[in-house]
Amino acid sequence: xxxxxxxxxxxxxxxxxxxxxxxxxxxxxxxxxxxxxxxxxxxxxxxxxxxxxxxxxxxxxxxxxxxxxxxxxxxxxxxxxxxxxxxxxxxxxxxxxxxxxxxxxxxxxxxxxxxxxxxxxxxxxxxxxxxxxxxxxxxxxxxxxxxxxxxxxxxxxxxxxxxxxxxxxxxxxxxxxxxxxxxxxxxxxxxxxxxxxxxxxxxxxxxxxxxxxxxxxxxxxxxxxxxxxxxxxxxxxxxxxxxxxxxxxxxxxxxxxxxxxxxxxxxxxxxxxxxxxxxxxxxxxxxxxxxxxxxxxxxxxxxxxxxxxxxxxxxxxxxxxxxxxxxxxxxxxxxxxxxxxxxxxxxxxxxxxxxxxxxxxxxxxxxxxxxxxxxxxxxxxxxxxxxxxxxxxxxxxxxxxxxxxxxxxxxxxxxxxx
Amino acid sequence: xxxxxxxxxxxxxxxxxxxxxxxxxxxxxxxxxxxxxxxxxxxxxxxxxxxxxxxxxxxxxxxxxxxxxxxxxxxxxxxxxxxxxxxxxxxxxxxxxxxxxxxxxxxxxxxxxxxxxxxxxxxxxxxxxxxxxxxxxxxxxxxxxxx
Numbered sequence: 001x002x003x004x005x006x007x008x009x010x011x012x013x014x015x016x017x018x019x020x021x022x023x024x025x026x027x028x029x030x031x032x033x034x035x036x037x038x039x040x041x042x043x044x045x046x047x048x049x050x051x052x053x054x055x056x057x058x059x060x061x062x063x064x065x066x067x068x069x070x071x072x073x074x075x076x077x078x079x080x081x082x083x084x085x086x087x088x089x090x091x092x093x094x095x096x097x098x099x100x101x102x103x104x105x106x107x108x109x110x111x112x113x114x115x116x117x118x119x120x121x122x123x124x125x126x127x128x129x130x131x132x133x134x135x136x137x138x139x140x141x142x143x144x145x146x147x148x149x150x151x152x153x154x155x156x157x158x159x160x161x162x163x164x165x166x167x168x169x170x171x172x173x174x175x176x177x178x179x180x181x182x183x184x185x186x187x188x189x190x191x192x193x194x195x196x197x198x199x200x201x202x203x204x205x206x207x208x209x210x211x212x213x214x215x216x217x218x219x220x221x222x223x224x225x226x227x228x229x230x231x232x233x234x235x236x237x238x239x240x241x242x243x244x245x246x247x248x249x250x251x252x253x254x255x256x257x258x259x260x261x262x263x264x265x266x267x268x269x270x271x272x273x274x275x276x277x278x279x280x281x282x283x284x285x286x287x288x289x290x291x292x293x294x295x296x297x298x299x300x301x302x303x304x305x306x307x308x309x310x311x312x313x314x315x316x317x318x319x320x321x322x323x324x325x326x327x328x329x330x331x332x333x334x335x336x337x338x339x340x341x342x343x344x345x346x347x348x349x350x351x352x353x354x355x356x357x358x359x360x361x362x363x364x365x366x367x368x369x370x371x372x373x374x375x376x377x378x379x380x381x382x383x384x385x386x387x388x389x390x391x392x393x394x395x396x397x398x399x400x401x402x403x404x405x406x407x408x409x410x411x412x413x414x415x416x417x418x
Numbered sequence: 419x420x421x422x423x424x425x426x427x428x429x430x431x432x433x434x435x436x437x438x439x440x441x442x443x444x445x446x447x448x449x450x451x452x453x454x455x456x457x458x459x460x461x462x463x464x465x466x467x468x469x470x471x472x473x474x475x476x477x478x479x480x481x482x483x484x485x486x487x488x489x490x491x492x493x494x495x496x497x498x499x500x501x502x503x504x505x506x507x508x509x510x511x512x513x514x515x516x517x518x519x520x521x522x523x524x525x526x527x528x529x530x531x532x533x534x535x536x537x538x539x540x541x542x543x544x545x546x547x548x549x550x551x552x553x554x555x556x557x558x559x560x561x562x563x564x565x
Contacts, residue, residue, distance in 0.1 A: 354480075355478060355480060356479070357454060357456075357478075357479035357481070358423075358479050361419075361423075361539070362419060365419045372454065374454065374455045387456075388454050416423070417428075
């Protein structure tokens with residue numbers, strides 16, 4: 001099969017060998033992506049020519065650093081259909097999701113004044129999550145419920161690994177928050193967000209979208225999706241580690257109390273009290289990961305240069321090859337949709353009688369890197385009746401020959417342990 | 419691959435010894451490997467300073483299951499002190515980056531020497547040691563604290 005994209009040459013790490021000279025076949029992009037030379041170079045150039053503290057200092061380099069930092073915000077905002085002031089830098093998506101939960105907790109404790117009252121949670125209020133969530137979009141809501149007396153409820157998963165949209169009556173008049181994934185990091189299923197957003201809006205609940213897997217692989221526009229909040233990580237979308245984004249509708253961010261407090265986010269500080277800056281600075285206390293934001297800017301420019309539609313088509317083809325190849329390996333069960341319809345090239349599977357660690361070990365011996373374990377999503381594994389799985393996930397640089405090598409490796413696994 | 423998955427390990431991962439539960443254990447310990455969710459419980463009863471009976475339940479990879487199975491065969495009926503010494507020696511082997519220990523220790527380890535290759539793969543160290551951590555916990559619980 002001819003690849004729609006042939007970009008592996010842009011990624012220096014993909015050139016290396018592993019386990020005694022075997023060429024690397026990297027199929028663990030769902031965990032973290034490799035970085036193109038353009039991203040590595042952007043970070044290096046910032047650190048070697050423009051590094052200074054942002055939003056302070058009147059010297060030239062400080063101005064350059066501030067422009068690079070805020071320019072990255074503008075670039076990422078455009079990439080996801082947001083306004084400049086709706087993009088908050090975080091360390092990663094986990095921090096972004098926790099930021100929303102902790103801000104709501106602070107509002108519940110009375111912080112943020114009258115305008116933050118809308119975020120208060122009371123005993124008997126409900127928070128709705130889903131069985132498909134990564135722990136990052138589940139545990140913070142369990143914690144918020146435990147601290148406020150709110151009740152946690154969830155949308156179940158269907159046998160083919162999608163959210164069960166027949167069960168949306170879980171969202172009720174008591175629901176205050178609906179937190180759900182845009183695309184599962186286990187089943188690869190892409191969520192039909194419209195009915196969930198519509199139902200949440202009908203009852204006046206805030207929507208929080210985990211866009212970690214989608215932002216790197218699909219065209220994403222948060223304004224069009226109509227969600228209130230969304231979080232994603234740089235490192236899953238060709239950018240460095242240590243940088244992520246929380247998107248929030250401006251009107252909400254303006255009313256929310258801060259979470260981390262200290263330098264860079266204040267107006268007037270007296271010994272008794274403090275006033276806070278407007279968003280996004282209100283949520284960016286302390287010195288930020290400036291070089292990483294510059295790397296993330298380069299990453300979204302790189303992705304935009306390819307075209308997210310073209311990238312999605314490329315990965316759709318790879319998903320088809322993955323599913324077709326796995327289907328020919330005797331006994332292997334895919335945990336997720338068996339067609340490429342509304343599905344990412346993220347395929348978790350179970351080899352009956354062979355533990356995922358053992359599957360991964362035999363693949364690794366052939367130079368093939370996959371993820372093994374529960375992928376930070378234990379409940380969805382439980383729903384499938386397994387406690388762990390093996391997962392192959394593709395990215396912009398993945399080729400058909402990578403998929404072929406993986407399928408051949410999987411046949412080896414079955415032979416070795418058969 | 420054959421170096422890691424020695425025949426002894428593959429055999430024990432399929433035909434496991436000692437799986438089960440005890441009615442009234444003197445000590446038991448539950449251990450979990452957070453990276454994969456693998457878990458095991460080891461139960462013991464003691465009599466006259468020896469492990470009178472031992473049983474384990476668990477789910478996990480071939481390395482962890484074979485390690486539990488071999489552990490059962492080698493320590494049940496043995497004096498507690500000897501079982502603990504074997505456990506310490508096994509831990510030393512698994513942390514030895516794939517190299518064998520001295521001849522005396524390899525003799526002591528006997529079939530457990532098949533796990534030597536596991537030490538080359540840092541991600542698998544916990545798999546091999548999970549059951550032995552549970553054994554240590556169960557023995558500690560079973561023995562009255564020495565004042």
